[in-house]
Amino acid sequence: MRATTIHAPYDIRVEDVPDAAVRHPKDAVVRVLRACICGSDLWAYRGEAEREPGQRIGHEFLGTVVETGSEVTGLRPGDLVVAPFMWSDGACEFCAEGLPTSCPNGGFWGANGSDGGQGEAVRVPHADGTLVKLPAEAAGDDRLLTALLALSDVMGTGHHAAVGAGVRPGSTVAVVGDGAVGLCGVLAAKRLGAERIIALGRHQARTDIARTFGATDVVAERGEAAVAAVRELTAGHGAHAVIEAVGTEQSMRTAVGITRPGGGIGWVGVPHGSGTGLDMGVLFARNIAVRGGVAPVRAYIPELLPDVLNGTIDPSPVFDLTVDLAGVPDGYRAMDDRSALKVLVKA
Amino acid sequence: MRATTIHAPYDIRVEDVPDAAVRHPKDAVVRVLRACICGSDLWAYRGEAEREPGQRIGHEFLGTVVETGSEVTGLRPGDLVVAPFMWSDGACEFCAEGLPTSCPNGGFWGANGSDGGQGEAVRVPHADGTLVKLPAEAAGDDRLLTALLALSDVMGTGHHAAVGAGVRPGSTVAVVGDGAVGLCGVLAAKRLGAERIIALGRHQARTDIARTFGATDVVAERGEAAVAAVRELTAGHGAHAVIEAVGTEQSMRTAVGITRPGGGIGWVGVPHGSGTGLDMGVLFARNIAVRGGVAPVRAYIPELLPDVLNGTIDPSPVFDLTVDLAGVPDGYRAMDDRSALKVLVKA
Numbered sequence: 001m002r003a004t005t006i007h008a009p010y011d012i013r014v015e016d017v018p019d020a021a022v023r024h025p026k027d028a029v030v031r032v033l034r035a036c037i038c039g040s041d042l043w044a045y046r047g048e049a050e051r052e053p054g055q056r057i058g059h060e061f062l063g064t065v066v067e068t069g070s071e072v073t074g075l076r077p078g079d080l081v082v083a084p085f086m087w088s089d090g091a092c093e094f095c096a097e098g099l100p101t102s103c104p105n106g107g108f109w110g111a112n113g114s115d116g117g118q119g120e121a122v123r124v125p126h127a128d129g130t131l132v133k134l135p136a137e138a139a140g141d142d143r144l145l146t147a148l149l150a151l152s153d154v155m156g157t158g159h160h161a162a163v164g165a166g167v168r169p170g171s172t173v174a175v176v177g178d179g180a181v182g183l184c185g186v187l188a189a190k191r192l193g194a195e196r197i198i199a200l201g202r203h204q205a206r207t208d209i210a211r212t213f214g215a216t217d218v219v220a221e222r223g224e225a226a227v228a229a230v231r232e233l234t235a236g237h238g239a240h241a242v243i244e245a246v247g248t249e250q251s252m253r254t255a256v257g258i259t260r261p262g263g264g265i266g267w268v269g270v271p272h273g274s275g276t277g278l279d280m281g282v283l284f285a286r287n288i289a290v291r292g293g294v295a296p297v298r299a300y301i302p303e304l305l306p307d308v309l310n311g312t313i314d315p316s317p318v319f320d321l322t323v324d325l326a327g328v329p330d331g332y333r334a335m336d337d338r339s340a341l342k343v344l345v346k347a
Numbered sequence: 348m349r350a351t352t353i354h355a356p357y358d359i360r361v362e363d364v365p366d367a368a369v370r371h372p373k374d375a376v377v378r379v380l381r382a383c384i385c386g387s388d389l390w391a392y393r394g395e396a397e398r399e400p401g402q403r404i405g406h407e408f409l410g411t412v413v414e415t416g417s418e419v420t421g422l423r424p425g426d427l428v429v430a431p432f433m434w435s436d437g438a439c440e441f442c443a444e445g446l447p448t449s450c451p452n453g454g455f456w457g458a459n460g461s462d463g464g465q466g467e468a469v470r471v472p473h474a475d476g477t478l479v480k481l482p483a484e485a486a487g488d489d490r491l492l493t494a495l496l497a498l499s500d501v502m503g504t505g506h507h508a509a510v511g512a513g514v515r516p517g518s519t520v521a522v523v524g525d526g527a528v529g530l531c532g533v534l535a536a537k538r539l540g541a542e543r544i545i546a547l548g549r550h551q552a553r554t555d556i557a558r559t560f561g562a563t564d565v566v567a568e569r570g571e572a573a574v575a576a577v578r579e580l581t582a583g584h585g586a587h588a589v590i591e592a593v594g595t596e597q598s599m600r601t602a603v604g605i606t607r608p609g610g611g612i613g614w615v616g617v618p619h620g621s622g623t624g625l626d627m628g629v630l631f632a633r634n635i636a637v638r639g640g641v642a643p644v645r646a647y648i649p650e651l652l653p654d655v656l657n658g659t660i661d662p663s664p665v666f667d668l669t670v671d672l673a674g675v676p677d678g679y680r681a682m683d684d685r686s687a688l689k690v691l692v693k694a
Binding site: 094097098099101102164261262264267270271276278280281283284285286287288289290291292293294296 | 441444445446448449511608609611614617618623625627628630631632633634635636637638639640641643
């Protein structure tokens with residue numbers, strides 16, 4: 001089969017690889033209908049996260065089950081399914097607690113020895129625990145399929161940030177990061193009842209989506225000026241709930257600066273850089289909570305799926321460029337130079 | 348009147364100072380019956396927090412109202428009252444939200460121009476918002492008065508840590524720090540229904556109090572060995588709720604290491620040191636929440652007071668040395684060399 005591989009920084013290829021196949025009784029094989037490129041894939045692309053030459057890549061996909069192992073009980077060939085960005089067994093104490101990202105049998109797509117989402121098919125370990133069935137009729141709805149694909153990562157991650165930040169009905173929320181996750185954070189905050197949502201960003205195409213998703217205010221400033229602007233919008237105090245969807249020291253510093261005393265920062269940007277951006281003296285004096293991490297999106301899909309199906313939320317606008325599998329290397333280039341927000345890969 | 352002053356590191360004196368008096372219509376003057384020395388006073392004592400020569404010190408006290416300003420409506424001379432470690436107006440949006448530590452009219456005892464708790468009397472700004480009335484009959488109960496004094500700081504601060512850590516009925520809790528706040532954290536965790544409480548400490552007098560307060564396990568190791576010991580006690584995962592009551596980079600690092608994925612750290616140790624002790628990669632991978640700060644003890648007194656009055660909780664054992672006002676300098680020496688856990692100052 002054909003799949004995307006990464007060989008060195010900026011060296012992404014689509015190549016022949018061994019066919020995905022059931023290797024363990026709990027495996028399933030999924031033929032990929034939709035995949036995409038994630039902002040976090042760029043860390044590998046840019047050489048800021050190490051990869052073995054030839055390693056697979058891509059961790060968001062949706063497709064059709066084509067084969068199941070002997071111990072898979074909840075799925076059958078032909079089922080339309082979405083995969084979260086990690087697999088998990090669905091049976092351990094962490095999965096039971098809603099934290100499948102800490103499942104001892106869990107793992108990441110594209111890890112050595114496993115398939116990645118940016119390919120023709122994927123072997124899915126612990127298929128019963130990992131995959132979520134979608135209504136068969138969704139397969140015929142192009143826009144809906146794209147929206148459902150967002151459940152594999154960005155929509156669930158935005159939701160995790162909103163939950164971590166403590167968004168409640170009536171909250172004032174600020175969102176640091178105008179990537180797909182930050183935008184989904186706006187959508188998630190709106191869904192959770194936020195009354196005011198301040199999006200930080202300066203790219204009009206992105207802030208337009210933010211407004212569509214529910215942002216009431218846009219702040220184009222950065223750093224200290226952004227902090228001042230958000231404070232001015234919030235009677236000097238900052239937002240009760242702040243979504244941090246970047247992961248740099250600077251973005252975390254901005255998040256701390258715009259959080260109201262007693263408020264919370266929901267952080268989902270993969271941490272990069274040697275420092276934390278967390279001024280402990282400020283966090284202490286203002287009683288600011290910091291809550292987040294790798295989003296347990298598998299646990300959120302059952303809650304978010306009905307709202308995507310019935311149209312209450314539609315994250316599909318975060319995909320602004322579509323390629324086929326052969327076009328994946330072009331997709332990386334477009335995301336790297338920020339000419340694309342998020343790239344959809346259609347089979 | 349006589350009051351404690353600090354002139355330089357290790358130079359604590361009891362001297363004549365101007366009498367406490369009503370200066371503003373919302374002031375009250377409280378004659379101090381009980382005060383104490385806090386672990387955080389030691390930062391000033393050791394020169395690690397700066398003070399003006401001659402500045403007052405002490406932020407925990409309980410006593411009798413002797414004078415009220417013209418706009419004080421809820422208190423009258425003769426009332427027995429306890430003061431939280433900060434004053435606050437009781438009228439602003441932050442006070443209404445339960446975060447009096449962010450009150451724009453709030454302040455710290457001992458700040459320049461204000462009285463400290465370690466003296467004969469204290470001028471209390473915003474007396475109606477700040478002071479909490481106690482039953483008059485408590486004045487005749489020596490042990491109860493001492494227990495009630497703990498509401499001015501350590502009991503409320505331990506409670507804040509337990510709340511921040513997310514202690515719930517059935518929780519497994521670990522407590523970093525065997526000072527008075529850590530011990531009150533044990534008591535608070537027990538009160539909130541924790542099933543298992545692991546106290547980290549190696550001073551038997553302190554760990555004995557921890558056991559009296561509800562600790563089920565004691566870990567004497569430090570650093571990496573402490574992390575390993577707590578993990579061994581918790582099936583390898585760590586505690587769901589961790590109370591951090593020290594404030595150093597090392598103690599925060601220990602707290603991060605012993606927190607279960609999906610768990611929380613309630614931190615109330617005043618941050619010291621240039622780093623944070625927060626490994627963002629670990630926090631991210633394990634979805635560990637960090638929540639705490641300067642405890643809004645004024646907001647907690649109404650909840651905790653009934654339980655102290657009816658004996659459900661008795662924090663008085665944290666006071667293990669009693670001095671009179673003239674003995675305060677000796678009290679600092681005893682706390683500095685750790686021969687005393689917490690020093691009670693009796694009028």
